[in-house]
Amino acid sequence: MEFKDYYKILGVSDEAGADALKHAFRDLARKYHPDRAKPEERSESESKFKEVNEAYEVLSDPEKRRKYDALRNGWRKPAGTASSGDGGGSRGAPRFTRRGGREGAHQYHFGGTGFSDFFEEFFGGRGDVSSPFSRGAQQSGFTERGHDVESEILVTLEEVARGSVRKVSLTKVDPETGRESADSFTLRIPPGVREGQRLKVSGHGQAGLAGGPSGDLFLRVRYARHPDFRVRGSDLYYELNIAPWEAVLGARVRVPTLHGSVQMRVPAGTQSGQKLRVRGKGLPARGGGHGDLFAEVVICVPTHTTPRERERWEELARTSEYNPRDSSDS
DSSP states (O other): OOOOOHHHHHTOOTTOOHHHHHHHHHHHHHHHOGGGSOGGGHHHHHHHHHHHHHHHHHHTSHHHHHHHHHHHHHHTSOTTOOOTTOOOOBTTBOOOOOTTOOTTEEEEEEESSSOOHHHHHHTSOOOEEEOOOOHHHHHHTOOBOOOOEEEEEEEOHHHHHHOEEEEEEEEEEOTTTOOEEEEEEEEEEOTTOOTTOEEEETTOSSOOBTTOOOOOEEEEEEEOOOSSEEEETTEEEEEEEEOHHHHHHOEEEEEOOBTBOEEEEEOTTOOTTOEEEETTOSOBOTTSSBOOEEEEEEEOOOSOOOHHHHHHHHHHHHHOOOOTTOGGGO
């Protein structure tokens, strides 16, 4: 299994704080977002986008990051060097107990779900299924249904908005013989699919016994992090940066949506933290229609000014009667 260096993927040090991780993720997610790529580069961009999402998913979660750091330290140890959590390993890679692994369990490896084997092994929900058949049942020849298998699938907000069709591959490893059997299928992701919702693929789970039916495969939806939007139900939230004079005087600005940008009016006297609504530009809602897009206003102050700009600010400071600390002015 290939080790994933999530710090290298995001281009940050292993001491990076939450803000540095967030900025690195946003920059890379915008750079590699599939919808912004040229048609001939879309496949590579999609792969990079999912890799960046995976790295941020782990490093932005304190508990997952602690576990990852322990794995990373063990993985880099020289061969034969023991440490807590590894078995000494070979070629510098420790032998870890498989997440959820059980003696006699069938192992399933997925392709097309948006997660690497490394992530699913240690942080995801990849399915391990113990044989459902008792020795007596095997000897008697009774037919029995196979167990269901569950894993996760990473879905972008664009797929949630429009729906999509995904090719997914599945490889089953027999615990006794080590033999692999491959399977592939087309999965339809419906518009408006919810995070945590399970998508059912009938008959692609554990094989049945003596001609019995196979179990089903369930893929639990996880939303890919978006560089611009946060999700609450069917509503989207976008951080809108505006200049002080736009807040005071009002302005018309362009705001991105999942279906292209739209023009929004910023009213005069807009306050930082105020939410401006664009109706119907959220995700598909249950029962029909769409949620809304909320632009959360952040008033940004310039960190550098020209001499002329500074004169104007100083003049405003001398002549303005506004006092933000006077409650009567608010």
